[in-house]
Amino acid sequence: MSTTIRRRGLGAAPFYERHGFVRLDPSALPAWLAEIRRAEAREGLDRWPRVAMARELRRRP
Template structure:
C-alpha cells in the first residue's frame, strides 16, 4: 500500500483543467498552504470523485467529508443524479469510510461503461493489486 500512498498527485496542468471547469476544490490552512483537495470528473452523467486527498497532518478533521459534501451540493445544483468513485474496499479510510458517507458498493454488473473504463485505467496503473470497487451515492433530485 505504500506505493499508493506515495503516488504522485495530479500535475498542475491536470488540476488547472479541473479548476477551469469548476470541478476542483482545495482547502488551505491559515498560511494558504493546500491541505486537502477534491477533483471531480463527469462519468456517464454522474459526478465522479476522481481524487480526494487530505494531508496526513490534517487527517481526522473531517476535511475529506466536507469536500465530498461540497461535491454533492455542486452535483445536486446541476441536476446530476449521483456521486460515484472507485476505492480500495479493505482500507478503513477508503471503502468503509465512504459507506459512512452514504455510498454503496456497486455490483460489477451495475457498473456503467464509463466506470468500467475508469477501473481498466486504474488496473493499467497497478491499482488492482488490492481489492477495489466502484461505489455510488444517489443524490436528491429537484432540490
C-alpha cells in the same frame, strides 16, 4: 456521485458506506465507469482490491 476506492484500510469502502455510498456490482457498471476501472487496473491500482461506489446527490431545499 461515484468513486472507486480500496475495499479495506483507512479512508476505504467502510468509511464511504457510513456516509451514504453503496457498493456497485462490478458486472453492472455503466460503460464509462467500467472503463475507469480498466484504466485503474492498467496503472497497477488493482494491486489492492478496489470497489466502485455511488451515492445519490440531493438538492437542499
